[in-house]
Amino acid sequence: xxxxxxxxxxxxxxxxxxxxxxxxxxxxxxxxxxxxxxxxxxxxxxxxxxxxxxxxxxxxxxxxxxxxxxxxxxxxxxxxxxxxxxxxxxxxxxxxxxxxxxxxxxxxxxxxxxxxxxxxxxxxxxxxxxxxxxxxxxxxxxxxxxxxxxxxxxxxxxxxxxxxxxxxxxxxxxxxxxxxxxxxxxxxxxxxxxxxxxxxxxxxxxxxxxxxxxxxxxxxxxxxxxxxxxxxxxxxxxxxxxxxxxxxxxxxxxxxxxxxxxxxxxxxxxxxxxxxxxxxxxxxxxxxxxxxxxxxxxxxxxxxxxxxxxxxxxxxxxxxxxxxxxxxxxxxxxxxx
Amino acid sequence: xxxxxxxxxxxxxxxxxxxxxxxxxxxxxxxxxxxxxxxxxxxxxxxxxxxxxxxxxxxxxxxxxxxxxxxxxxxxxxxxxxxxxxxxxxxxxxxxxxxxxxxxxxxxxxxxxxxxxxxxxxxxxxxxxxxxxxxxxxxxxxxxxxxxxxxxxxxxxxxxxxxxxxxxxxxxxxxxxxxxxxxxxxxxxxxxxxxxxxxxxxxxxxxxxxxxxxxxxxxxxxxxxxxxxxxxxxxxxxxxxxxxxxxxxxxxxxxxxxxxxxxxxxxxxxxxxxxxxxxxxxxxxxxxxxxxxxxxxxxxxxxxxxxxxxxxxxxxxxxxxxxxxxxxxxxxxxxxxxxxxxxxxxxxxxxxxxxxxxxxxxxxxxxxxxxxxxxxxxxxxxxxxxxxxxxxxxxxxxxxxxxxxxxxxxxxxxxxxxxxxxxxxxxxxxxxxxxxxxxxxxxxxxxxxxxxxxxxxxxxxxxxxxxxxxxxxxxxxxxxxxxxxxxxxxxxxxxxxxxxxxxxxxxxxxxxxxxxxxxxxxxxxxxxxxxxxxxxxxxxxxxxxxxxxxxxxxxxxxxxxxxxxxxxxxxxxxxxxxxxxxxxxxxxxxxxxxxxxxxxxxxxxxxxxxxxxxxxxxxxxxxxxxxxxxxxxxxxxxxxxxxxxxxxx
Numbered sequence: 001x002x003x004x005x006x007x008x009x010x011x012x013x014x015x016x017x018x019x020x021x022x023x024x025x026x027x028x029x030x031x032x033x034x035x036x037x038x039x040x041x042x043x044x045x046x047x048x049x050x051x052x053x054x055x056x057x058x059x060x061x062x063x064x065x066x067x068x069x070x071x072x073x074x075x076x077x078x079x080x081x082x083x084x085x086x087x088x089x090x091x092x093x094x095x096x097x098x099x100x101x102x103x104x105x106x107x108x109x110x111x112x113x114x115x116x117x118x119x120x121x122x123x124x125x126x127x128x129x130x131x132x133x134x135x136x137x138x139x140x141x142x143x144x145x146x147x148x149x150x151x152x153x154x155x156x157x158x159x160x161x162x163x164x165x166x167x168x169x170x171x172x173x174x175x176x177x178x179x180x181x182x183x184x185x186x187x188x189x190x191x192x193x194x195x196x197x198x199x200x201x202x203x204x205x206x207x208x209x210x211x212x213x214x215x216x217x218x219x220x221x222x223x224x225x226x227x228x229x230x231x232x233x234x235x236x237x238x239x240x241x242x243x244x245x246x247x248x249x250x251x252x253x254x255x256x257x258x259x260x261x262x263x264x265x266x267x268x269x270x271x272x273x274x275x276x277x278x279x280x281x282x283x284x285x286x287x288x289x290x291x292x293x294x295x296x297x298x299x300x301x302x303x304x305x306x307x308x309x310x311x312x313x314x315x316x317x318x319x320x321x322x323x324x325x326x327x328x329x330x331x332x333x334x335x336x337x
Numbered sequence: 338x339x340x341x342x343x344x345x346x347x348x349x350x351x352x353x354x355x356x357x358x359x360x361x362x363x364x365x366x367x368x369x370x371x372x373x374x375x376x377x378x379x380x381x382x383x384x385x386x387x388x389x390x391x392x393x394x395x396x397x398x399x400x401x402x403x404x405x406x407x408x409x410x411x412x413x414x415x416x417x418x419x420x421x422x423x424x425x426x427x428x429x430x431x432x433x434x435x436x437x438x439x440x441x442x443x444x445x446x447x448x449x450x451x452x453x454x455x456x457x458x459x460x461x462x463x464x465x466x467x468x469x470x471x472x473x474x475x476x477x478x479x480x481x482x483x484x485x486x487x488x489x490x491x492x493x494x495x496x497x498x499x500x501x502x503x504x505x506x507x508x509x510x511x512x513x514x515x516x517x518x519x520x521x522x523x524x525x526x527x528x529x530x531x532x533x534x535x536x537x538x539x540x541x542x543x544x545x546x547x548x549x550x551x552x553x554x555x556x557x558x559x560x561x562x563x564x565x566x567x568x569x570x571x572x573x574x575x576x577x578x579x580x581x582x583x584x585x586x587x588x589x590x591x592x593x594x595x596x597x598x599x600x601x602x603x604x605x606x607x608x609x610x611x612x613x614x615x616x617x618x619x620x621x622x623x624x625x626x627x628x629x630x631x632x633x634x635x636x637x638x639x640x641x642x643x644x645x646x647x648x649x650x651x652x653x654x655x656x657x658x659x660x661x662x663x664x665x666x667x668x669x670x671x672x673x674x675x676x677x678x679x680x681x682x683x684x685x686x687x688x689x690x691x692x693x694x695x696x697x698x699x700x701x702x703x704x705x706x707x708x709x710x711x712x713x714x715x716x717x718x719x720x721x722x723x724x725x726x727x728x729x730x731x732x733x734x735x736x737x738x739x740x741x742x743x744x745x746x747x748x749x750x751x752x753x754x755x756x757x758x759x760x761x762x763x764x765x766x767x768x769x770x771x772x773x774x775x776x777x778x779x780x781x782x783x784x785x786x787x788x789x790x791x792x793x794x795x796x797x798x799x800x801x802x803x804x805x806x807x808x809x810x811x812x813x814x815x816x817x818x819x820x821x822x823x824x825x826x827x828x829x830x831x832x833x834x835x836x837x838x839x840x841x842x843x844x845x846x847x848x849x850x851x852x853x854x855x856x857x858x859x860x861x862x863x864x865x866x867x868x869x870x871x872x873x874x875x876x877x878x879x880x881x882x883x884x885x886x887x888x889x890x891x892x893x894x895x896x897x898x899x900x901x902x903x904x905x906x907x908x909x910x911x912x913x914x915x916x917x918x919x920x921x922x923x924x925x926x927x928x929x930x931x932x933x934x935x936x937x938x939x940x941x942x943x944x945x946x947x948x949x950x951x952x953x954x955x956x957x958x959x960x961x962x963x964x965x966x967x968x969x970x971x972x973x974x975x976x977x978x979x980x981x982x983x984x985x986x
Contacts, residue, residue, distance in 0.1 A: 021932055028928040033921065034862040041857075049856040058854045062863065062905070064918060085847040089810065092843060100808045103781045107847065107906070110782065110914060267846050274845040278838045 019071040023054055026067060057081065065111045072216050075148045079254040082108060083140060084267060090136025091262045097131060101139055119153075120146040123239045137261050141243040144255060152209070152217045153239070159205045160235045163197040199227045202238070222247045405429045419444065427451040441466065442484075449473050463488070464506070471495050485510065486528070493517050507532070508550070518543055529554065530575075536561035541568045552602075553578035559590050566594040573600040586621060589614035641710045642747075645722035648708060649748040649775060649802075717743040718765065723753050729760045741765045745772040748802075752777075752910035755786040762791050769794035775802030781814045785908035788819060795826040816840035817848070818903060852902035863905045 027050045031038060038046045053059040057077030060068045068078050086104050089096070096104075098121035105112045123142040124134050146153060203224060210217040226241045226248070227233070233241070242248055246257055255261070402422040407429045408414070416438045417430065424444040430436070431454040438460035439452075446466040452458065453476050461480060465487035472495050474480070480499050486508040493512065496502070497520035505521070508530040515529060516538040526548040527540075534554040540546060541564045549571060556562055557580040565571060576582050576591070582602075584590075591601060592614035598606055709722030718741045720726065726749065744765065746754055754776065761768060771793055778784075778798060783805070787793060796815065800806045812827050817840040824832050852860070909917070968974050 021936065024935075025925070025928045025932045028931060029921065029924050030858070030862075032924045032928065034858060037861045038858050046858055049858060053856045053859075056854070058850075058856070061851065061855060061859075081850065085850050088843050088846055092839075094809050096809055097807075099804075100810065103805075103808060106780055106782055110909065111918075267849075270849050271842065271845050274849065275838060275841055278834070278841060 019073065022070050023051070026070075027051070061108060063109065065109055065113060068109050068112075069147075069150075072148070076252060076254040078109070079140075079144050079147065079252075082143075083255050083261075084264060086136070087262060087264055087267070088271070090140070095133035095135055096139075097133055101134070101143075116147060116150065117143070119150075123236055123243060126236045126240065137258055140255065140261070141249065141258070142239070144249070144252065145239060145243045148252060148254070149216065149218065155209055156206065156238075157235060159209065160197060160202070160238075163202060163205070197232060197234075199230050199233055202233065203227050218242065218248050219251055222251060408433065416440075430455070438462075452477060474499065496521065503545075504528075513555075515539070538564055540564045540571070543568065544570060546570050548573045550575045551579065552576065555579065556581045559594060563594075569597055571595065571597060574598060575602050577602045586617070589617040590621075593618035638710060638712070641707045642721050644707070645709060645748045646775075648722070653777075713737065713741070716740050717745060718768070719745045719747070720749065721747045723749045725749070726753060726757050729757055729764055733764055738765050739767055742767055743770040743772065744768045745774070746776055747774045748776075750777050751783055751786075752912070755783075755908065755910055758786065758789055762789070766791065770797070771795070772797040772799070773803060774799035778803040778805040780805065781808065781811060782906075782908050784811075784815050784818050785906045788821075788904070788906075790822075793819065793822045793824060796824060797828055810843065812836070813840040813843050817844040818906060820903075848903040848906070851905045855905060860905060863907065 027047060030050065031043065031046060050059070054073075057073075057080055060074050060078045061081060068074055082105065085108065089104070098117055101121070102112070102114055102117040105117060118130070120139065120143040121130060121134065123146060124138045125132050206217075206223060207220050210220050222245060223242070226245045227238070230237075230241075244258075249255060249257065256263070402419065402424055404426065405419065405424055405428050409432075412432060413435050414433045415435060417433065417436055418440040420440055420442045422444050424441065424446060427441065427446060427449070428451045430439070431451060434454050434456065436455050436458055439455070439458060440460075440462040442462050443465040446463065446468060449463065449468055449471065450473050452461070452473060456476055457479060458477050459479055459481040461474075461477065461482070462484040464484045468485060468488040468490060471485065471490055471493065474483075474495060475498065478498060478501070480502050482504045483496070483499070483502055484504075484506040486506045488510050490507060490510040491512060493507070493515060494517055496505070497517065500520060500522045502521055503523050504526045505524060506528040508528045510532055512529065512532040512534055514536050515534055518524075518527075518539040519542045521543055523545055524543050525545050527543075527546060528550045530550050530552045532554050534551065534556060536556070537551070540549065540562075546568060547570055549565070551562075552575045556576065559581065565574070574591075574595070576587070581587055588601070588610070592598065592606065592611055596611075600606060707724075709724030710719070711725045711728040712719040712721075720728070744761065751773065754773075769792060771787070787796075796819075798806055798811075805811050813836070815827060816824065816832060816837055820837070820840070826832060855863075967977075
C-alpha cells in the first residue's frame with residue numbers, strides 16, 4: 001500500500017485511478033437525494049453504511065447502469081450479485097433465451113442496455129441464431145468477459161477487423177487511423193481460405209493494446225496461455241476461449257470456478273429457511289411430491305441466526321464458511337446433483 | 338280439310354248463338370259454366386256425333402279439326418267455338434268482323450295471330466294451348482275477358498292498351514314475375530295461380546282490381562308483393578301454396594299491410610283476426626327495432642375495437658421503427674394497417690342485406706368513431722384503448738363498482754395501466770381477476786407493479802401482444818413477487834403448491850438479497866419512493882383532504898405487512914425512470930464540483946503539508962541557530978530581554 005509509486009502520481013490522478021472520487025461523488029449524491037430520510041438517523045451512519053456496502057459489493061443493487069459500469073469494482077460486484085441471485089435458476093437446469101437473461105439482468109439494474117446482453121449472447125452462440133437457448137453457466141461466463149472488459153473488447157474487435165483486412169495495427173494507436181507502414185500481406189489465396197487471423201500476430205497487437213490503455217485488460221500472460229494452442233482464431237472463438245479460461249475467471253475474482261458455479265452454501269441455507277413455511281404446509285400427505293428430500297425439512301438442525309450482509313470474502317475462503325452446518329450442506333448437495 | 342258442305346246444318350247450329358257477353362268466374366275452363374254455352378257445346382258434340390254416326394265414323398279423335406275452317410257467308414257471326422281440336426294456327430276468320438266471342442280452348446296454337454280484324458271481340462279464350470308470347474292483340478280494344486291459362490307464357494306484355502279488360506287469366510303459365518300491368522284500367526280480376534312468380538309489381542296501378550289469385554307461386558316475403566298494400570281496390574287475395582304462407586308471421590303481416598282486404602285465401606277476415614294481426618305486427622316492430630338497436634350497438638362496438646386495434650398496431654410499428662431504425666419496415670407496415678382498414682370497411686356493407694340499409698346509413702353518419710371503448714358486462718369491466726383509462730375517474734355507482742370482479746385491459750400500454758392501478762384499487766375494490774391482452778408486457782419487472790393492489794386472485798396474460806409470456810420463468814416470477822396474494826389461477830391453470838415452491842426456490846434468494854443486503858438508507862429510500870408515488874396519485878385524484886392521510890398511513894402499514902423481503906422489488910415505468918435520472922443529473926453535477934473542491938482543498942493542504950515537511954528541517958535549524966546566536970553573549974542577551982520587557986509596557 002505504501003509503495004513509492006503511489007506518490008509518483010499527482011494527487012488528483014491518483015484518486016481517480018483508485019476511483020475514490022467516484023464513490024465520494026456517488027455517496028454525496030445519494031445523500032442529497034434522500035436528504036429527509038437520512039437526516040433522521042445521521043450522516044455519519046450513512047457514510048459508514050455506504051462504504052460498508054461498497055466493500056461488500058451490495059452497493060450496485062437496483063442502481064442505474066451508468067453507476068454499475070463506472071468502476072471495475074462495481075462491475076465485479078454486479079457480476080457477483082447476479083450470480084448469487086440467479087444461481088438457482090441455473091441450478092434448476094432451465095435454458096433461457098437471451099431476452100430472458102436480459103430480463104433477469106434488468107431485475108437488478110432497470111436500465112441495463114440490451115446491446116451488452118446481445119454481445120454476450122453472441123459469444124456463447126458464436127454469432128449464430130440469436131434466439132437459441134443458453135445455459136446459465138455459459139451465459140454467465142461470457143457475460144462476465146463482455147461486461148467487465150467491454151471497452152477492451154471493442155478495441156480488440158477493431159484490431160481483428162484490421163487484421164482480417166490485412167492492415168497491421170501495430171503501428172497505429174487508434175485502430176481507425178491508417179498511418180504507418182503495411183506489412184507484406186500473406187499470399188492472397190492462403191488468406192482467403194483460412195478463417196480468422198494468425199494467433200501470434202493477434203497476440204502481439206493485444207499486448208500493445210494492453211500496454212497503451214488504462215482500462216482494465218485481462219492479464220497478458222493469461223491471454224497468451226489462452227492463445228497458446230491455436231494457430232488461427234476467429235474473433236468469437238477468441239472471446240469464447242477467454243470466457244472459458246479458468247485463470248482469467250480467477251483473476252477477475254467475481255465468480256467461482258465453473259465446477260463450483262452452482263454451489264453457494266450460505267445462500268442455500270437461506271433458501272431453505274425461506275422454503276420452510278411451504279414445506280410445513282406440504283406435510284399434508286399426498287399434497288406434494290417432494291422436490292427436495294422432505295424428511296430433512298422437518299428435522300432441520302437449529303440454525304444460526306441469519307447473517308445480515310455477510311462480508312464478501314475472496315473466493316478461496318468461501319468454502320470455509322458454514323463449518324458447523326457441514327452435515328446439511330452435504331445432504332442438500334446430494335439431493336440436488 | 339274443313340267441315341264438308343253437307344254438314345252445313347250442324348255448323349249453323351253449333352256456330353249460331355245470341356249476342357250475349359259472358360260474365361263468369363274464370364276458373365279452369367270458365368266458359369263451360371255458362372248454361373247457354375254449355376247447351377251449344379253439347380249441341381255441337383251431340384249433333385256432330387249424330388251426324389258422324391250417321392256417316393258411320395265412330396271415332397272422335399280422328400275427326401278433330403287441325404286448321405280453322407274457312408267459314409263463308411257468316412259475316413254476322415257473334416260466337417265461334419273451336420274447343421278441343423288440334424288447331425295450330427288461328428286463320429281464316431278475318432272476315433268475321435262482328436265476332437264477339439272466340440273460344441279456342443284446348444288446341445295446339447303456338448302463336449296469337451290472325452285477330453287483327455276482330456275489332457268487336459269481347460271474349461278471347463285461348464286456354465290450354467301452346468302459346469309462348471302474348472302478342473298481336475293491338476286491335477282488340479274492346480276485349481273484356483282474356484283467358485290464356487295453361488300456356489307457356491313467360492312475360493306479361495302487349496296488353497297495356499286493353500283498357501276495357503275486366504278479367505285476365507294467366508294461370509298455369511311460366512311467369513316468374515308480375516309487372517307491366519299499367520293501362521288495364523278496368524281490370525277487376527287477375528288470376529295468376531300456378532306460376533313461378535317471385536315478385537309482383539304494378540298492381541297498384543290497377544284502379545279497379547278486386548280479386549287477385551296468387552296461389553301456388555314462389556312468393557316468400559311480403560316485400561316482394563309490397564305494391565299490394567298500395568292498392569285500395571283490392572279486397573280478395575289468395576297466397577296459399579306459396580312459401581310465404583308457411584311463415585309464422587304470414588297472416589298478420591298480410592292483414593296489417595292490407596287493411597282493405599275482406600277475404601284472404603278464400604276465407605272472410607273477421608274483426609278478431611284483424612285485431613290480432615295489428616297486435617302481433619306491433620310486437621314484431623318492437624322486436625325488430627330492438628334487434629336493430631342491438632346490432633347497431635354491436636356494430637359500433639366492433640368498429641371501435643377495430644379502430645383501437647388499428648391505432649395500437651400503428652403505434653407499435655412506429656415504436657419498432659424508432660427502435661430498429663429500419664426504413665424498409667415503414668413501407669411494409671404502412672400497407673398492413675391500410676389493409677386492415679380496407680377489410681373492415683368493405684366487409685361491412687357486404688354483410689348488410691336490403692333490410693339493413695338503415696343500419697348502414699346510420700353508421701356511415703357517425704362522424705367520429707371513438708378511439709377507446711369502455712364496457713361493463715355484469716361482473717366484467719373491459720377497457721379498450723388508452724383513452725378508456727380515464728373512465729376510471731367517472732362516478733361509478735357503488736353497486737356497479739362493487740359487482741365488478743374482472744377487469745380486462747386490451748390495446749393499452751402496460752406502463753399506462755401502472756399509473757392507474759391505485760385508482761383501480763379504490764374504485765373497484767372487488768376486482769380480483771385481471772386480464773391483459775395486447776398490453777406490451779415485455780419485462781418480468783413489470784409484474785412488480787401489480788404488488789400495490791389489494792388482492793389478485795386470478796391473472797390472465799394473453800400471449801397476443803405480451804411477449805413476456807414467451808419467457809420460461811414468467812409464471813414463477815409472478816407467483817414469487819405476488820406471493821402475498823396467494824393467487825389461485827394463472828392463465829386458466831390452477832396454481833399448485835409445487836408451483837409456489839418452485840417460484841420461491843427460483844427467486845427466493847433474490848428477495849433475500851433485495852431486503853437484507855441492502856443498506857438501511859436504501860431500503861428506506863426505495864420503500865419511501867413507492868409510498869411517495871402512491872400518495873401523489875391519491876392527492877391527484879381526490880384533492881387534499883385530511884382523510885387521505887389516514888388512508889395513506891393505512892396503505893403504508895399494509896405495505897409493511899406485505900411480504901417485505903420483496904417489497905423493494907419495484908417497477909418504475911420507463912418514462913418515470915428517465916425523468917428521475919434527469920433530475921439526478923443536476924445533483925450529480927453539483928456533487929462532482931463539490932467533491933472537486935474538496936479534493937482541491939485536500940490536495941492543497943496536502944501540498945502545503947508536504948512542502949512544510951520538506952522545509953521544516955531547514956527552518957528548524959535556522960530557528961535553533963538564531964536562538965543560539967542570540968544567547969551567545971549572556972550579558973547582552975539579558976540586557977536585551979529587559980529592554981524588551983520595558984518596551985512592552
